[in-house]
Amino acid sequence: MKKGIVTLCSIMLFAFMLASASAFSQEKKPETIKIKTSAVCDMCKDRIEQGMAFEKGVKNVVLDVDTKIVSITYNPSKTTPDDLRKAISKLGYDADNVVADKAAYAKLPACCKKDAVHKHK
Numbered sequence: 002m003k004k005g006i007v008t009l010c011s012i013m014l015f016a017f018m019l020a021s022a023s024a025f026s027q028e029k030k031p032e033t034i035k036i037k038t039s040a041v042c043d044m045c046k047d048r049i050e051q052g053m054a055f056e057k058g059v060k061n062v063v064l065d066v067d068t069k070i071v072s073i074t075y076n077p078s079k080t081t082p083d084d085l086r087k088a089i090s091k092l093g094y095d096a097d098n099v100v101a102d103k104a105a106y107a108k109l110p111a112c113c114k115k116d117a118v119h120k121h122k
């Protein structure tokens with residue numbers, strides 16, 4: 002009698018673990034988002050790629066300097082597109098409709114500022 006209950010319990014526990022495991026693996030499926038930034042040169046590219054690589058949930062970051070678009074592959078259960086845009090802003094760059102953080106932008110080298118005049122190009 003008692004043994005039957007224990008077996009039933011362990012079957013239920015097993016089923017619960019299976020269900021949560023499948024939910025867990027669904028949650029972890031990475032997504033990729035493209036965000037328009039105000040990057041202007043290869044230094045900006047390095048700054049954004051390295052800065053974003055340490056953000057929570059970020060798996061891969063590639064910035065195309067010509068289009069200024071950064072492609073970020075991230076774990077949607079750990080971060081959100083809004084958080085990613087905010088993180089880019091904190092590096093001193095615009096991210097879609099999120100304007101660059103003023104203090105961070107002020108610290109950028111002159112050549113990396115979005116309104117800098119690039120005579121050498």
Ligand SMILES: [Cu+2]
Binds near residue numbers: 040043044046112
């Ligand atoms: Cu730059």
